[in-house]
Amino acid sequence: xDNFTFYSPTFFAFGKDTENDAGKYVKKFGGTKVLIxxxxxxxxxxxxLDRVQKSLDAEGIPYVLLGGVKPNLRSGLVYEGIDLCKKxxxxxxxAVGGGSVIDSAKAIAAGTVYDGDFWDFYSGKYxxxxxxxxTILTIAAAGSEGSPDSVITKEEGMFKRGATGNALRPKxxxxxxxLTQTLPAYQTAAGITDILAHLHERYLTNTKxxxxxxxxxxxxxxxxxxEGPRVIADPNNYEARANIMWAGMMAHNNSCGxxxxxxxxxxxxxxxxxxxxxxxxxxxxxxTMPAVFKYVYKHDVMRFAKLAVRVWGCQMDFxxxxxxxxxxxxxxxxxxxxxxxxxxxAEIGAKEEDIPTLVKTLCYxxxxxxxxNGFVSLDEKDCTNIYKMMV
Amino acid sequence: xDNFTFYSPTFFAFGKDTENDAGKYVKKFGGTKVLIxxxxxxxxxxxxLDRVQKSLDAEGIPYVLLGGVKPNLRSGLVYEGIDLCKKxxxxxxxAVGGGSVIDSAKAIAAGTVYDGDFWDFYSGKYxxxxxxxxTILTIAAAGSEGSPDSVITKEEGMFKRGATGNALRPKxxxxxxxLTQTLPAYQTAAGITDILAHLHERYLTNTKxxxxxxxxxxxxxxxxxxEGPRVIADPNNYEARANIMWAGMMAHNNSCGxxxxxxxxxxxxxxxxxxxxxxxxxxxxxxTMPAVFKYVYKHDVMRFAKLAVRVWGCQMDFxxxxxxxxxxxxxxxxxxxxxxxxxxxAEIGAKEEDIPTLVKTLCYxxxxxxxxNGFVSLDEKDCTNIYKMMV
Numbered sequence: 001x002d003n004f005t006f007y008s009p010t011f012f013a014f015g016k017d018t019e020n021d022a023g024k025y026v027k028k029f030g031g032t033k034v035l036i037x038x039x040x041x042x043x044x045x046x047x048x049l050d051r052v053q054k055s056l057d058a059e060g061i062p063y064v065l066l067g068g069v070k071p072n073l074r075s076g077l078v079y080e081g082i083d084l085c086k087k088x089x090x091x092x093x094x095a096v097g098g099g100s101v102i103d104s105a106k107a108i109a110a111g112t113v114y115d116g117d118f119w120d121f122y123s124g125k126y127x128x129x130x131x132x133x134x135t136i137l138t139i140a141a142a143g144s145e146g147s148p149d150s151v152i153t154k155e156e157g158m159f160k161r162g163a164t165g166n167a168l169r170p171k172x173x174x175x176x177x178x179l180t181q182t183l184p185a186y187q188t189a190a191g192i193t194d195i196l197a198h199l200h201e202r203y204l205t206n207t208k209x210x211x212x213x214x215x216x217x218x219x220x221x222x223x224x225x226x227e228g229p230r231v232i233a234d235p236n237n238y239e240a241r242a243n244i245m246w247a248g249m250m251a252h253n254n255s256c257g258x259x260x261x262x263x264x265x266x267x268x269x270x271x272x273x274x275x276x277x278x279x280x281x282x283x284x285x286x287x288t289m290p291a292v293f294k295y296v297y298k299h300d301v302m303r304f305a306k307l308a309v310r311v312w313g314c315q316m317d318f319x320x321x322x323x324x325x326x327x328x329x330x331x332x333x334x335x336x337x338x339x340x341x342x343x344x345x346a347e348i349g350a351k352e353e354d355i356p357t358l359v360k361t362l363c364y365x366x367x368x369x370x371x372x373n374g375f376v377s378l379d380e381k382d383c384t385n386i387y388k389m390m391v
Numbered sequence: 392x393d394n395f396t397f398y399s400p401t402f403f404a405f406g407k408d409t410e411n412d413a414g415k416y417v418k419k420f421g422g423t424k425v426l427i428x429x430x431x432x433x434x435x436x437x438x439x440l441d442r443v444q445k446s447l448d449a450e451g452i453p454y455v456l457l458g459g460v461k462p463n464l465r466s467g468l469v470y471e472g473i474d475l476c477k478k479x480x481x482x483x484x485x486a487v488g489g490g491s492v493i494d495s496a497k498a499i500a501a502g503t504v505y506d507g508d509f510w511d512f513y514s515g516k517y518x519x520x521x522x523x524x525x526t527i528l529t530i531a532a533a534g535s536e537g538s539p540d541s542v543i544t545k546e547e548g549m550f551k552r553g554a555t556g557n558a559l560r561p562k563x564x565x566x567x568x569x570l571t572q573t574l575p576a577y578q579t580a581a582g583i584t585d586i587l588a589h590l591h592e593r594y595l596t597n598t599k600x601x602x603x604x605x606x607x608x609x610x611x612x613x614x615x616x617x618e619g620p621r622v623i624a625d626p627n628n629y630e631a632r633a634n635i636m637w638a639g640m641m642a643h644n645n646s647c648g649x650x651x652x653x654x655x656x657x658x659x660x661x662x663x664x665x666x667x668x669x670x671x672x673x674x675x676x677x678x679t680m681p682a683v684f685k686y687v688y689k690h691d692v693m694r695f696a697k698l699a700v701r702v703w704g705c706q707m708d709f710x711x712x713x714x715x716x717x718x719x720x721x722x723x724x725x726x727x728x729x730x731x732x733x734x735x736x737a738e739i740g741a742k743e744e745d746i747p748t749l750v751k752t753l754c755y756x757x758x759x760x761x762x763x764n765g766f767v768s769l770d771e772k773d774c775t776n777i778y779k780m781m782v
Contacts, residue, residue, distance in 0.1 A: 009402075
């Protein structure tokens with residue numbers, strides 16, 4: 001196991017009606033003037049935004065509203081949010097929504113206390129400081145509610161890139177599974193896929209003898225495989241929603257990824273798709289992951305065989321572990337299709353002729369040097385081959 | 392899943408040589424005058440204490456020393472520590488040792504900023520405030536390095552009782568698996584047993600549909616079952632030590648115990664043994680757990696069968712799930728024996744004739760009302776039966 005540090009100081013309030021304590025938690029964590037950041041109409045229509053405002057009112061905490069975050073959020077609104085926070089002397093950013101809203105809130109929180117262009121952080125600069133952030137989660141997917149990460153697309157160049165820093169860990173996150181019950185099935189499935197991807201990116205390691213984190217990752221995957229079909233069959237299944245929601249946080253706060261090298265190539269390859277075609281990130285991952293895994297599995301056949309046996313219940317082929325490894329990837333594909341996720345370029349509106357553009361942005365955009373480092377190092381040719389497998 | 396809050400803000404530094412950063416972390420978390428609290432001679436002989444002192448010297452942070460914590464620590468030294476902290480204006484308590492040292496440090500930290508008798512906290516009062524605590528862990532076992540809990544024995548009455556409060560969560564914990572390599576095999580095995588017990592106490596729940604935490608617990612158990620024999624066979628196996636050390640923290644910071652009722656009856660029943668006979672807590676648990684589980688398994692046969700199949704690799708007997716449930720408990724017993732743990736009263740110096748005394752202290756001591764609540768509610772008669780099974 002590699003040396004590591006781990007720090008996940010977010011306070012989580014989990015369960016029914018917990019959003020009504022938002023004001024109480026803002027106060028507890030020192031907020032005196034709040035930016036409430038949200039997305040489209042759903043949090044308005046559902047009455048959630050109203051409940052959150054009431055809870056701040058009850059604590060006598062003033063706030064300003066900034067809605068309009070879209071999935072695959074772009075940088076324009078972030079600049080607007082930063083200006084607003086500076087102008088209004090905001091000292092706490094409260095995100096009400098899914099991963100995009102939270103990631104936008106994180107960018108605003110970091111950008112407000114930074115003199116330069118916030119995009120510096122999305123070009124590799126570590127985030128040392130940010131306004132305190134709280135979240136009220138409405139989609140179990142990105143894990144941003146417990147992570148130090150944020151992903152944003154810059155319109156100029158359409159670069160979808162990530163930033164990180166412990167300052168981005170939310171002070172508190174409110175997780176009410178009931179808030180996710182109104183999600184369309186496709187969004188729910190895309191969330192499940194994103195969670196599975198966060199687990200796979202950590203599972204694909206070159207570090208030896210990391211049984212404890214292997215087992216934790218496998219356990220979380222098994223829970224998703226159990227709960228996914230249940231929630232697709234019955235969107236109102238609170239218990240399934242609750243299990244998925246906690247798994248989504250645990251999958252990405254990195255407690256099961258410590259002390260081991262990680263991958264993240266599937267994420268990087270997917271980001272180009274959701275940046276260019278505006279597909280759901282999870283849907284893009286459903287197409288990307290099987291292609292990447294088939295391309296790289298020979299690098300460590302036994303790791304893929306272990307995953308196949310332990311998570312997908314495959315019988316180990318002791319004469320031909322490769323057969324088992326590939327069967328596991330096949331089971332993943334079948335699972336993702338079964339919950340309604342796409343399996344080809346066409347289904348997300350992607351086009352074969354765009355592959356050179358995708359590869360160029362992926363490998364060289366925003367200062368990259370032509371290589372993706374991870375479980376297996378991938379160059380321009382590898383990425384081209386992988387995108388072609390997805391057509 | 393039940394509503395819950397979860398808050399685990401400890402900063403963990405994990406890996407080789409990390410103890411040399413102790414001073415840096417004390418400074419980072421605001422300590423300006425430190426009590427270094429430790430146990431017997433081993434941290435002196437190994438040079439660990441010296442390295443920790445040097446690291447504080449390097450940061451210019453003054454400290455006073457208080458050694459002498461014994462396993463199954465008692466309250467006398469806590470009172471001494473509280474007086475010392477008040478006299479010396481200590482503002483940070485640094486524990487260098489295992490669970491007993493850390494628990495003693497926690498009691499001192501809470502008692503120093505409390506006007507009453509610190510034992511109030513061990514009689515049910517929630518701990519709202521304490522001096523900040525840091526830990527340098529030398530035994531993977533108690534999980535106190537990441538937990539809000541502390542257990543102490545009061546000499547008067549020999550009550551071994553626990554206290555809790557988020558204020559007891561360490562600000563930082565330094566986990567260097569190499570520091571555990573010199574432990575005697577028996578202590579290592581007792582630590583593994585304690586970790587398994589923390590997992591079982593959470594696994595035995597009456598909350599339905601908690602697959603995500605079930606799977607996390609099972610994963611951590613599987614890792615212990617894999618690593619336990621490896622480390623007993625080769626005490627210098629750093630990788631096995633590392634996996635066990637992270638599992639020990641994860642088993643008890645409660646991320647896998649949230650939203651579900653828990654048990655803790657095995658712990659309470661054991662505490663009387665280690666209080667009275669001064670046996671290793673883990674050794675006491677090795678005797679206690681199988682007895683408790685055989686006594687209560689009929690309350691939820693399928694839960695025990697699930698544990699047997701998923702963790703112990705038993706084949707499910709679909710006609711007689713009870714057979715599988717009992718086979719799982721039997722496999723646990725075999726495992727504990729295989730790593731050198733005792734399986735009967737005599738092996739820890741316990742005596743059948745003491746059972747009435749044990750039961751009286753367990754069920755009525757320190758203000759208890761005759762009942763132990765958990766997976767199954769146990770009264771005086773139940774506890775007597777369980778102790779008799781252990782003879």
